[in-house]
Amino acid sequence: MQNQLQEQRPFAVYSKPGSATVTGIFQTNIEEYYLTDFTKQGFVFAPFEGDKYLFIPMQESDVITVTIEANGFAPAEPQPVAINPESKLGFEDLVARCVTAIKTGAFGKLVASRSEMAQLSVTDITKVYQNLLYAYPNAFKYMFFHPASGLWMGATPEQLLKAQNHTIHTVALAGTQLYKEDEEAVWENKEKEEQQFVTDFILNELKDYTNQITTTQPYTFRAGNIVHIKTDISAELKEASLLKEVLQTLHPTPAVCGLPKTKAKQFILDNEDYNREYYSGFLGELNRDFATGKQAQTDLFVNLRCMKINGNVAQLFIGCGITKDSNPEKEFIETVNKSMTMRRVL
Numbered sequence: 001m002q003n004q005l006q007e008q009r010p011f012a013v014y015s016k017p018g019s020a021t022v023t024g025i026f027q028t029n030i031e032e033y034y035l036t037d038f039t040k041q042g043f044v045f046a047p048f049e050g051d052k053y054l055f056i057p058m059q060e061s062d063v064i065t066v067t068i069e070a071n072g073f074a075p076a077e078p079q080p081v082a083i084n085p086e087s088k089l090g091f092e093d094l095v096a097r098c099v100t101a102i103k104t105g106a107f108g109k110l111v112a113s114r115s116e117m118a119q120l121s122v123t124d125i126t127k128v129y130q131n132l133l134y135a136y137p138n139a140f141k142y143m144f145f146h147p148a149s150g151l152w153m154g155a156t157p158e159q160l161l162k163a164q165n166h167t168i169h170t171v172a173l174a175g176t177q178l179y180k181e182d183e184e185a186v187w188e189n190k191e192k193e194e195q196q197f198v199t200d201f202i203l204n205e206l207k208d209y210t211n212q213i214t215t216t217q218p219y220t221f222r223a224g225n226i227v228h229i230k231t232d233i234s235a236e237l238k239e240a241s242l243l244k245e246v247l248q249t250l251h252p253t254p255a256v257c258g259l260p261k262t263k264a265k266q267f268i269l270d271n272e273d274y275n276r277e278y279y280s281g282f283l284g285e286l287n288r289d290f291a292t293g294k295q296a297q298t299d300l301f302v303n304l305r306c307m308k309i310n311g312n313v314a315q316l317f318i319g320c321g322i323t324k325d326s327n328p329e330k331e332f333i334e335t336v337n338k339s340m341t342m343r344r345v346l
């Protein structure tokens with residue numbers, strides 16, 4: 001990884017939820033590749049906005065898979081975050097604007113986000129990635145570098161799309177509360193309704209491209225120090241060649257953008273005062289499982305609980321779903337809670 005960084009060659013290192021292995025795809029040249037042909041095999045890193053998807057093609061890369069050695073790393077509880085009053089007010093104002101827009105009836109839901117800076121306490125970034133690996137076994141943990149994007153890391157709980165030949169799998173994720181040991185999460189009707197809304201949207205979007213759609217019951221799903229409501233959704237693609245269409249239908253998901261999707265995206269671009277870049281984009285394997293070498297396997301995740309690292313400073317990206325009942329201050333606190341996912345490993 002250090003070599004790739006020094007020579008400015010793209011790479012992706014990642015470990016899937018529940019997996020005991022880490023896979024690395026190391027591009028052997030410094031070319032900038034973008035995804036144009038969705039039948040190609042490689043690793044994709046897509047932004048929130050636009051269709052310039054960074055791509056590390058398999059043919060131009062060395063692939064290594066290693067087993068994670070147990071080390072017993074226990075993430076420390078981070079120091080309380082010093083809250084910047086200006087960014088708190090700015091975010092609360094954004095949430096208030098979202099609520100007003102939702103109340104006009106134009107949106108069912110919007111996702112407001114912000115970024116904040118944090119100092120790294122270690123100089124070796126591979127150590128930060130190791131911490132992520134040990135701290136979040138059930139997330140998709142990655143480190144990605146490309147000269148066009150810079151260095152990113154994250155531990156995301158949200159699958160965008162898993163495809164094995166014709167069978168696809170996605171999730172509807174919404175609702176957030178702090179994880180409490182030995183206590184079952186109790187969800188308010190408002191949160192259950194919001195999550196059902198997301199499930200219904202996905203089912204409706206998939207119906208043109210798929211048959212035999214099945215869903216699980218909504219269940220509580222832990223992601224580090226917080227929990228969400230999740231429904232697993234599976235379906236059969238009418239044709240394998242529809243992968244691109246399905247992907248573009250699902251991205252950006254209601255968990256990171258809002259409903260209706262196109263209008264919500266424009267609202268975000270007009271109202272957020274920073275550039276999301278690759279936060280709330282997506283990333284992962286396209287048409288190949290690199291650990292096993294199996295083809296026709298796609299495994300993509302939404303880029304959440306992530307950060308961009310520059311020297312010893314990390315830019316953390318965090319957002320939350322806003323509905324007509326949202327309270328701006330509570331939503332700000334939720335972003336602080338979510339930021340702990342990253343702060344605990346820095």
Ligand SMILES: C=C(O[C@H]1C=CC=C(C(=O)O)[C@@H]1O)C(=O)O
Nearest residue numbers: 174175176255304318319320321
């Ligand atoms: C947008 C984020 O989380 C999403 C995923 C799950 C639950 C969410 C929520 O309850 O607001 C968010 O929609 C983020 O972590 O930046």
